Amino acid sequence: MTTRITHHAITPLDANISIYRDKGRGDPCNRGDEYTINVIGAPITVKLVFNNEEHAEEGGPWPNGLTDEALLAVVQDRLECFQVAHATKSREYALAITKIEEALHWLGAHHKRIATEKR
Numbered sequence: 001m002t003t004r005i006t007h008h009a010i011t012p013l014d015a016n017i018s019i020y021r022d023k024g025r026g027d028p029c030n031r032g033d034e035y036t037i038n039v040i041g042a043p044i045t046v047k048l049v050f051n052n053e054e055h056a057e058e059g060g061p062w063p064n065g066l067t068d069e070a071l072l073a074v075v076q077d078r079l080e081c082f083q084v085a086h087a088t089k090s091r092e093y094a095l096a097i098t099k100i101e102e103a104l105h106w107l108g109a110h111h112k113r114i115a116t117e118k119r
Contacts, residue, residue: 005035016040033065069107076100 005019022034037046049065079097082088 069104072100072104072107076104 001023003021005021008017008019009015016039018038018040020036020038022036033050033052035048035050037048038044048071051063051065051067076097079093079100083090083093083097
């Protein structure tokens with residue numbers, strides 16, 4: 001099942017980027033394992049393949065795809081670069097960085113809790 005993702009479209013530039021959730025696990029949320037991002041009018045297509053938790057548990061602690069944390073770290077790094085190296089430094093970027101740091105904190109807390117409950 002393919003689902004179009006549209007909540008990224010904040011600016012006219014974003015309207016030229018299409019995002020699709022390509023594959024779900026069949027659970028009620030239909031969480032995506034794979035996403036395709038196309039830039040309309042440019043020869044750019046990006047395929048994001050995320051870690052499948054069940055597979056990682058079976059094969060050991062090694063990921064078989066991206067984690068949410070890895071993707072957030074990329075966005076955080078990009079925004080931090082804007083804050084340091086560009087005239088685009090802004091309060092809004094600083095707040096976005098803080099929220100990403102907060103998201104990483106809470107994802108880490110979630111993983112620690114789950115690991116503790118499995119013992």
